[in-house]
Amino acid sequence: MMLFWLALAQIRFEAMPPPGFVLRNHATADKQLIETMPGGVGVFDYNGDGRPDLFFANGAAVPSLRKEGAKDANRLYRNDGNWKFTDVTESAGVAGEGYAMGVAAGDFDGDGHVDLFVAGVYRNQLLRNLGNGKFEDVTSKSKIKSDEWSVAAGWFDYDGDGRLDLLVANYGKWTAAENRYCGDSARHLRVYCHPKYFAPRPNQLYRNLGDGTFEDVSVKSGMALSKGRGMAVVFADYDGDGRLDAFVTNDNLPNFLFHNLGGGKFEEVALLAGVALLDHGRPVASMGADFRDYDGDGRPDIVVTALNGETFPVFRNQGDGTFRDQTFASQVARLTNTKAGWGVGFVDFDNDGALDLFTANSHVNDLVDQFEAAAYLQANSVFRQAEKGKFAAVENSGLEKAVAAHRGCTFADVDGDGRVDAIVTVLDGAVELWRNVSPAAGHWLVFDVPLGTQVEVDGRKQRMMSSLSYASSAHAGLHFGLGPNAEPRRVVVTWPSGKQQVLEKVAVDQRVSVPR
Amino acid sequence: MLPLLLVLLAQSPGVEQKAAQARALMEQGRFAEAAPLWGDLVKAMPGNPGLLLNLGMALHLAGEDAKAIPLLEQAAKGGAPPAFLFLGASYLRTGQPTKAMAPLKRFVAADPRHVEARLMLVDAAQGQATEALPHLEVLSRLDAARPAVWYQLGRAYEEFAFAEFAQLGKQFPESGPWFALLADSRSKTSQNRAAFFFYRKALAKSPGMRGLHAAVAEIYRRAGEPSWALSEDAAEVKLGEPVCKVMTAECAFAAGKLSQTLALARPLRTAEGAYWRVRAYDGLAREAFGRLNALPESPEGYRFQAETLREQQKYAESVAAWREALRLAPGHPDYTRELISGLLQTRDYAEAQKLLDAAPEKSPDLNFLQGDLLLNQQLADQAIPFLEKAAKQDPNLLAARAALARALLQAGQPAAALPHATAALSLDTDGSLHFQLARAYQAAGQAEPARAAMAKYQEIKARNTEQERLAEEQARITPP
Numbered sequence: 001m002m003l004f005w006l007a008l009a010q011i012r013f014e015a016m017p018p019p020g021f022v023l024r025n026h027a028t029a030d031k032q033l034i035e036t037m038p039g040g041v042g043v044f045d046y047n048g049d050g051r052p053d054l055f056f057a058n059g060a061a062v063p064s065l066r067k068e069g070a071k072d073a074n075r076l077y078r079n080d081g082n083w084k085f086t087d088v089t090e091s092a093g094v095a096g097e098g099y100a101m102g103v104a105a106g107d108f109d110g111d112g113h114v115d116l117f118v119a120g121v122y123r124n125q126l127l128r129n130l131g132n133g134k135f136e137d138v139t140s141k142s143k144i145k146s147d148e149w150s151v152a153a154g155w156f157d158y159d160g161d162g163r164l165d166l167l168v169a170n171y172g173k174w175t176a177a178e179n180r181y182c183g184d185s186a187r188h189l190r191v192y193c194h195p196k197y198f199a200p201r202p203n204q205l206y207r208n209l210g211d212g213t214f215e216d217v218s219v220k221s222g223m224a225l226s227k228g229r230g231m232a233v234v235f236a237d238y239d240g241d242g243r244l245d246a247f248v249t250n251d252n253l254p255n256f257l258f259h260n261l262g263g264g265k266f267e268e269v270a271l272l273a274g275v276a277l278l279d280h281g282r283p284v285a286s287m288g289a290d291f292r293d294y295d296g297d298g299r300p301d302i303v304v305t306a307l308n309g310e311t312f313p314v315f316r317n318q319g320d321g322t323f324r325d326q327t328f329a330s331q332v333a334r335l336t337n338t339k340a341g342w343g344v345g346f347v348d349f350d351n352d353g354a355l356d357l358f359t360a361n362s363h364v365n366d367l368v369d370q371f372e373a374a375a376y377l378q379a380n381s382v383f384r385q386a387e388k389g390k391f392a393a394v395e396n397s398g399l400e401k402a403v404a405a406h407r408g409c410t411f412a413d414v415d416g417d418g419r420v421d422a423i424v425t426v427l428d429g430a431v432e433l434w435r436n437v438s439p440a441a442g443h444w445l446v447f448d449v450p451l452g453t454q455v456e457v458d459g460r461k462q463r464m465m466s467s468l469s470y471a472s473s474a475h476a477g478l479h480f481g482l483g484p485n486a487e488p489r490r491v492v493v494t495w496p497s498g499k500q501q502v503l504e505k506v507a508v509d510q511r512v513s514v515p516r
Numbered sequence: 517m518l519p520l521l522l523v524l525l526a527q528s529p530g531v532e533q534k535a536a537q538a539r540a541l542m543e544q545g546r547f548a549e550a551a552p553l554w555g556d557l558v559k560a561m562p563g564n565p566g567l568l569l570n571l572g573m574a575l576h577l578a579g580e581d582a583k584a585i586p587l588l589e590q591a592a593k594g595g596a597p598p599a600f601l602f603l604g605a606s607y608l609r610t611g612q613p614t615k616a617m618a619p620l621k622r623f624v625a626a627d628p629r630h631v632e633a634r635l636m637l638v639d640a641a642q643g644q645a646t647e648a649l650p651h652l653e654v655l656s657r658l659d660a661a662r663p664a665v666w667y668q669l670g671r672a673y674e675e676f677a678f679a680e681f682a683q684l685g686k687q688f689p690e691s692g693p694w695f696a697l698l699a700d701s702r703s704k705t706s707q708n709r710a711a712f713f714f715y716r717k718a719l720a721k722s723p724g725m726r727g728l729h730a731a732v733a734e735i736y737r738r739a740g741e742p743s744w745a746l747s748e749d750a751a752e753v754k755l756g757e758p759v760c761k762v763m764t765a766e767c768a769f770a771a772g773k774l775s776q777t778l779a780l781a782r783p784l785r786t787a788e789g790a791y792w793r794v795r796a797y798d799g800l801a802r803e804a805f806g807r808l809n810a811l812p813e814s815p816e817g818y819r820f821q822a823e824t825l826r827e828q829q830k831y832a833e834s835v836a837a838w839r840e841a842l843r844l845a846p847g848h849p850d851y852t853r854e855l856i857s858g859l860l861q862t863r864d865y866a867e868a869q870k871l872l873d874a875a876p877e878k879s880p881d882l883n884f885l886q887g888d889l890l891l892n893q894q895l896a897d898q899a900i901p902f903l904e905k906a907a908k909q910d911p912n913l914l915a916a917r918a919a920l921a922r923a924l925l926q927a928g929q930p931a932a933a934l935p936h937a938t939a940a941l942s943l944d945t946d947g948s949l950h951f952q953l954a955r956a957y958q959a960a961g962q963a964e965p966a967r968a969a970m971a972k973y974q975e976i977k978a979r980n981t982e983q984e985r986l987a988e989e990q991a992r993i994t995p996p
Contacts, residue, residue, distance in 0.1 A: 184830065185706065196984070271970065274955070279925050281951030281973065309863055311894060325955070328926040333894035338863075371832055373864040 011349045011356060011382050013398040013422065013434040019077045019085035021431045023407070025059045026072075027366075030179055031190050032062050033198065034099060034121050036364050037151065037171070037231075039342065039407025039425040040471030042103035043414075044114040046092070047133055050511070051079040052412040052476035054423060056431065057100035057118055063176030065099045065121055074100050074118060083415060083435065094135050098123025098146075102471035103408075106155030106451055108164045108208055114475050119150035119168055128212075143213050148201055149174050154233040154467025156244045157452050157496055158221075159264055163208040164451060167223075169230030169248050172198030183367070191365050195252040195285070200227035203248060203256075207264075217264065226268045228253050234291035235465050236300035238273075239321050242498065244452065247275065249286035249304055272322070275302055275315045279325040284310035285364065288344040288408075288470030293317075294355045295389040298461050303332070305341030305359055305470065308374040312336040312344070312359060316389070331391050332357065335383050340364065340374070343409030343469040347420050351442035351481030353458065354385040360406035360424045360470070377403045380424055380434075398437075404429055409469050412476035418444040418509055420479055443486055443508040446477040452496035453514075457489050458482065482508055531560060538570070547577035558587075565594030573602050581606040592619060597626040601633055608636055616640040617647070624651075631659050638668055645675035660807070663814035670804035670820070677797035684790035692722025693791035699731065705828060708735050712993045726755050726766070732996075739993045747996045765792035774799040815845035822854065831861040849879070856885045865893050878902075880910035888919050896926040907936065914940045918949055925952060930959035947976035 025035045042055040054077045060067045067073060073095035077085040089095050094116070102119035109115065113129035124146045127135040139146070148170040155164040172195065182193035202224040206214035218224040228250035235244045243260035247270075250256065254276035258266040270276035277283055284306040293300050299317035306312055311333040315323035327333040336359070343360030350356065361378035368374045380399045383391035405427035414421040419436035426432060447455050447464070454463045457480045466475040482489070488505040493514050495501065506512060534553050541550035554571035561567055569591035575584035588603040604620035607613070620637045624630060634651040641647035652669040659665060684694050699714035712735045719728050733748035760767035765781040765788075768774075774796045781792035808817055822837035838855035845851060852871055859868035872878075872886050887903035890896075903920035906913055918940035924933035937953040944950055950973040957966035 180709075197988075199988075271974070274958075277951060279952060279955045280922050281948030281955075282946065309892065322958075324959070325926075328894060328896055329928065333926075337892075337894045372862040 010439055011384055011394045011397055012437045012439065013382070014437045015398070015402060016083045016433040016435045018430040018433055019054065020087060021054075021056045021058075021075045021077070021425075022071070022429060023056065023058060023425050023427055023431070024072055025427050026062045027428065028062050029190070030062075030176070031182070031192050032174075032176055032179055033192050033195075034101075034149065034174060035059070035062060036192050036366070036427070037407075038099070038101045038471075039427060040100070040102040040119070040152065040473075041408045041410050041423055041425050041431070042105045042116065042466075042473035042475070043410045043412040043423060044105040044116075044466070044473070044475035046076065046114060046129060047078065048113070048131075049079075051081060051416070052414055053077060053079045054085065054431075055094065055103055055105075055116060056425060057103050057120070057471070058096070060097075060099040062099070065123065067095070067097060070095075079414065081415075083433070088133070092133060092135050093137070094127055096120075096125055096127075098125075100125075102150065102152035102169075103473045104153040104155055104166070105466050105473040105475035106164045106166075108155065108166070109212065110163065117144075117153050117155070117166060117168075119153045119471065120146075121149045121174070122146055124150055124153075124168065138212060141212060143215070144168075144206055145204070145216065148204065150204075151230060152232050152467070152471040154235060154246075154465070154473075155451055156235040156246070156465065156467075158205070158244055158246075158260055158266075159207065160243070160496070161208075161210075162496065163210050165208045166206040166214065167233050167235075167246055167248075168204040168206070169233045170201040170203055171231065171251070172201055172229045174198055184370075187370070189367050189370050191367050191371075195229055198229060200229050200250075200253060202227050203230050203233070205266075221264055222266045222268075223258060226256050226258075228256055230256075231287045232289040232304075232467075232470055234289045234302075234467055236291040236463060238291075238300055238317055238323075240299070240319075247289060247291050247302055249289045250283070251285050251287065252283050254283055255286050255304065269321075274323040274325065278311070278313050278327060284313065285340075286313070287342050288360075288468075288472075290344055290346050290468050291465075292346040292355065293461065294346045294357075294385065296354065296460055298459075300463075301326075303344055303346060303357065305344045307340045308338060308363060308368075308372075312339070312341055326389070330389055332383065335391060335393055336381070338374070339378060339381060341381075342407045343424060343472060345409065345411050345422075345469050345474075347411050347422075348479065348481030349382065349420055349436055350384065350438045350440075351419065351444045351483070353442065353460070353481050353483045354388070356385050357381075357383040357391055358409065358411070358422055359383075360409040362405040362407070362427070366405070375403075377405055379403050380406055380409070380422075380432075399434065402432055404432070406432075407470060408472040410472045410474045411468075412474055413446060413479065416511070418446075441481075442484055443482040445480045445482065445489065445491075445506065445508060446511045447480075447491075447493070448477045448511065448513045449493065450496065451475075453478075454494040455480070456492040456494070477511065531557060538574075542570075542574060542577075547574045548580075550574045551578055551580070563590075565591050565596065565599075569594075569596060569599050569602075572599070572606075576602050576606050576609075581609045585610065597623050600626075601630075604633075604636055604640070608640055613640040613642050628654070629658060631655060631662075634658070635664070643671075643675070645672040645679075648672050649676070656804075656807075661811065663808055663811050663816040666804045666808035666811070667816035667820055670801045670808065673797045673801035673804060677794050677801060680790055680793045680797060684787060684794065688787035688790065690717075690721070691787040692718045692720075692725055693787045694718075695721060696725060696728060697791065697794055699728075703731060703735065706738075708738050709993055710987070711735055713990050724755065726752070726758065728752075729755070735993065736996075741993070741995075744995050765789070765796075769795055769799070774803065813840070813844065815841045815848065815851065818844070819851065819854075822858070826858065831858055834858050835862055835864070853879075853881050853885065856882075856889075860885070860889060860892060863892070865889060878905075880906045880913050880916065883909065884913060884916040884919065887916065887923070891919055891923050891926075896923040899923045900927060911939075914943050918943055918952075921949075921952055921956065925956050925959070928959075930956040934960065944976065946980060947973040950976060 027035045040057040043052045046053045056075045076094045078088045099121040104117040113131040115129045116127040118125040126139045126142045128138045151171045152169040183189045183191040204218045205223045207217045230248045232249045245260045246258040248256040257270035259269045286304045288305040302315040304313045314326045314330045314332045316326040340363040341359040346355040359381045363376045366376045386392040407425045409424040421436045422434040424432040464478045466473045491503040493501045538550045538553035551574040558567045572584045572588035591599040600619035600623040604616040607616035638648045649672045655665045695714045695718035699711045702711035729748045729752035733745035736745040758766045768776040777796040781789045818837045818841035822834045825834035835858040841851045883902045883906035887899040890899035906916040917936040921933040921937035933956045954966045954969035
């Protein structure tokens with residue numbers, strides 16, 4: 001019966017009218033690399049009305065890196081329900097400064113209101129949610145620096161002190177003045193330079209001191225020893241030692257897996273753990289990532305997006321501190337070989353209890369078709385986990401209708417119908433809102449829990465973390481698809497402190513706020 | 517066709533009739549039918565060199581080279597020039613180019629204006645420029661309208677230039693002329709930063725060398741800094757023209773007399789002598805390619821274009837040129853292989869597959885390309901049989917063995933991947949093959965060799981990273 005039901009399950013999206021945000025990247029004839037890399041998006045409930053709101057990072061003029069008026073503003077849209085949004089950027093005070101890229105949502109001060117960190121090109125911003133519809137720029141007070149080209153960031157409590165700390169992924173050394181000519185001058189085809197021309201930089205780890213300030217512990221923690229070209233940061237406790245570890249993708253360099261040793265120390269173990277590279281041993285243009293248990297064995301796995309011909313690597317956690325390259329075995333290699341991806345997420349779109357895979361696609365090089373059989377503008381993809389650990393293409397998902405320069409993406413049940421929707425940014429274009437209209441979708445539960453909390457339903461464990469995808473964030477609850485079984489469920493909640501709480505007979509198809 | 521040599525020592529009416537019949541068949545091009553008649557005559561008169569030659573020729577022309585060779589070897593003992601020609605041709609067709617050299621040389625000595633024989637000698641030289649060059653130079657005079665001659669002549673001169681450059685590097689490492697040539701090579705491929713770095717090194721070693729300041733000025737202009745170029749232009753002018761009361765290699769080169777440059781530089785045992793030899797050979801190569809390009813379109817002309825574009829990493833344009841070469845030489849196996857490689861480079865898998873499907877028989881190269889194509893499309897299971905076949909056909913085709921190791925590892929057969937990954941390690945320049953080997957050992961549960969291979973990967977990686985860092989640090993275009 002279950003198999004029959006699974007066979008019928010489909011994933012369908014419908015494009016909804018966008019709220020008006022256009023991602024301005026300020027492309028120049030000089031082909032400055034930063035222009036092709038913005039597009040972070042965050043989804044979180046800024047006003048506590050139970051509906052996920054949308055925040056978009058936006059570009060600025062190049063090379064001044066100054067926002068030129070309202071069109072360059074970062075934007076916050078209040079979700080008024082029924083796919084209606086109101087632009088509250090001005091009243092909330094979040095227009096921001098500089099060339100912004102990444103978004104990280106998290107309640108860093110523990111006041112119950114989700115705050116925002118916005119990563120950018122030599123300009124980071126920490127915006128404290130005051131709980132009255134307004135945000136306060138507390139960057140300088142917080143002692144968070146703006147001395148790098150930061151692409152992405154994520155909140156996690158690495159030291160178990162109950163406060164969210166911040167990891168900022170930095171790309172590389174860039175100045176407009178040092179930009180070189182790359183491409184084919186004879187054909188006047190100037191392209192974005194290869195990442196190798198941007199010297200790798202270390203990431204930055206900030207410890208939350210609990211008084212509104214942060215201490216830069218990059219050196220002390222051991223993280224500063226590893227220099228890369230960071231593009232995404234995601235967290236999970238991959239070895240089950242009770243401490244959150246961090247995975248950072250690196251563009252054309254081996255990825256990093258920072259194993260949390262406890263005592264405030266990290267060790268970079270990606271190579272030996274098997275997630276630095278695919279088994280062929282060559283680095284790929286690793287961009288977005290997600291760190292979640294896709295095959296239901298209770299251990300968090302990793303997916304990464306990359307360019308055409310590189311495939312989107314899938315690393316399966318073997319439970320002994322190492323991962324296996326499952327890109328080929330999971331079918332993802334074959335499905336993604338002709339795609340270039342940025343945003344990515346393991347999400348159960350058809351509520352069948354198995355996580356599917358969504359990728360926001362486009363090549364990095366807008367002239368790629370002049371050099372190889374590849375397209376710059378691409379449609380997004382969704383791959384359904386049709387059998388355990390194996391993904392399959394979804395025909396007529398609706399996504400194929402929009403071919404564009406997609407970048408960041410995030411996921412949330414925007415309309416409260418129990419099906420997870422997708423929000424995708426478009427370089428120099430309007431944001432795409434993809435409403436999940438999958439027919440015969442199964443039952444579901446969404447848990448509103450703090451970051452770091454683990455929830456177990458039907459033997460499947462998921463941890464609430466907000467950072468995912470490419471430079472993006474999702475802070476809109478932990479979603480479980482439950483399949484056709486409508487019986488109430490037993491739920492085990494493990495709080496960040498380690499304390500467990502069991503909820504018996506939780507009715508399906510609802511949003512659950514778990515009292516601590 | 518050569519005149520038939522028929523020397524019948526003992527004639528009989530039946531023999532004469534059979535010989536006439538065989539001759540007639542040869543004239544009609546019916547070599548396979550003529551061969552048995554010549555065979556009967558050889559049996560009737562064993563050891564007759566003329567009959568042996570005729571039988572050998574008939575078999576060669578009928579495509580039966582393996583049978584022809586022993587007969588032609590016997591016939592050649594008689595000293596008849598055609599026996600040498602056909603023997604050389606049969607050796608070539610049976611893949612024995614080294615053996616072909618001696619008989620072909622004997623034939624060319626007797627008939628120096630024979631174009632086909634010299635072309636065969638060039639083929640027999642298998643890219644050994646020393647062997648091929650004298651024949652190519654003669655051919656360029658005998659048959660100046662033949663594109664293949666100019667193509668091969670150009671490549672032979674390039675070989676000589678390369679060999680001279682390598683010698684210069686050994687005898688006078690890091691000398692001014694050596695840096696200057698290195699800079700020239702980078703400048704030609706628009707690697708301006710590297711060229712700038714090496715020109716500056718050359719100037720530091722040989723400040724009086726003409727052309728270096730002008731080259732630096734040109735790089736400044738390319739980098740959009742024309743004002744920086746002015747002082748370099750002035751420095752070049754200050755060096756003045758070479759004094760040519762006595763002809764030197766530099767003077768001859770400046771006058772565009774490349775052969776004379778070579779003649780004057782040849783006896784010199786200095787770095788400058790080697791420098792002018794490299795420049796002269798390089799100039800002669802450019803001249804040959806210029807002649808090739810001046811001829812009506814030809815497969816070799818497009819081949820040259822395709823190879824040049826590939827060197828410049830212009831893969832899409834290179835593919836277009838290979839297509840043109842194949843238009844003029846349909847089914848040419850080398851051009852087909854190169855086109856498939858180019859299509860793989862540009863990820864045009866569907867087109868590459870069409871060409872592979874059309875190939876009548878798959879050589880080790882084509883089996884490798886078919887496997888590589890499938891592997892590139894993430895179809896490792898389907899790639900494995902082709903790669904296995906290529907590796908079996910030619911165990912020294914290490915690229916195929918590396919691809920096979922990767923495919924087997926991907927398909928979850930790490931133990932089977934191990935011998936192929938190990939065999940291909942000599943190809944590993946970026947550490948990736950050692951990494952694959954480490955992953956294969958790891959997956960096969962062999963922890964210790966996995967650690968050793970991973971350590972080697974890290975060693976190669978660290979070395980490469982350091983070299984790249986140094987190159988990047990050094991290669992900045994700075995003001996004069």
